Amino acid sequence: MRLRAIGATFGVLTLAASLAACGGSKSDVEQGSAGQELKGASLRVGSKEFTEQLVLGQMTLQLLRAHGASVTDKTNIQGSTNTRNALTSSLVDLYWDYTGTGWITYLKHAKPIADPTEQYQAVAKEDLAKNKIVWEPPAPLNNTYAFAIRQAEGQQLGVKTMSDLANLLKTKPAEATFCIESEFSTRDDGWPGLKKAYGMNVPAGNVKQLDTGVIYTETAKGSTCNFGEVFTTDGRIPAKHLQVLEDDKHFFPVYNASLTLRQQIADKYPQIQKIFAPVAQKLTNDTMSRLNAKVDVDGYEPKQVAHDWLTQQGFIK
Known part of the structure; x- marks a missing residue:
């Protein structure tokens, strides 16, 4: 099961049990080393189970901790539906998802929107109105x-x-x-x-x-x-x-990555958008492909790949 895996929907108790086995370890990044904007915040970070998601999840853990938050690692959840359910049932507080997944899998639309900006805007507007889920500004990467x-x-x-x-x-x-x-x-x-x-x-x-x-x-x-x-x-x-091969009829949906979180968390910690917006801007297809290759081809751990990139880009010390 991968990127846009639908998977079987577990109950909240079953999902909670599976999340307990997902992690719990903290990032090695020094808490507050990049600022104290999130001091006092306690946030649980989720992700799906494939390489790109694990790298994005580690980026999120390390950035939040660097800006003062206490973080809990709940990454590596099996399948899109289970990960989304973890968010909506408050078992995790935020994770990266994809606009095409939101539009088709969660909001149940049969036809995608070809323009990436329009697709993002449509997902963000409808998901906020119906489910009180916030989609932060998306990354250029399109993992379709x-x-x-x-x-x-x-x-x-x-x-x-x-x-x-x-x-x-x-x-x-x-x-x-x-x-x-x-x-x-x-x-x-x-x-x-x-x-x-x-x-x-x-x-x-x-x-x-x-x-x-x-x-x-x-x-x-x-x-x-x-x-x-x-x-x-x-x-x-x-x-x-x-x-x-070029999808010359534009059949496949656009899957731009976006940090998603409940409106309650977004309202309580508006600093999150400020912290992650510049990170998202740098996550292009080429960049993400190179980071994924560090794991899948070169054998590095997602945690190390995330740390090295965030350091090289000046997001953490």
């Missing part, structure tokens, strides 16, 4: 779905866009083989919707369902599949020399 192929194979097949891929299915169907996640196979903003949008008739034998990490490995090998479902800020894309 995509399909990728080995660079050399993509050039050989002449496939650069999803429309090219749809055409390949008609001319060389044996070459159009796919690796996808089980959840992606059933999502409206995933496999069923994608096939409909691009008019793709894919033989069942051309599709293999694999775990997320395995998809990158097998796509790079090219034996199980030529085309793998990927996430656009994943550091394994450049590391494994994969070429991302």
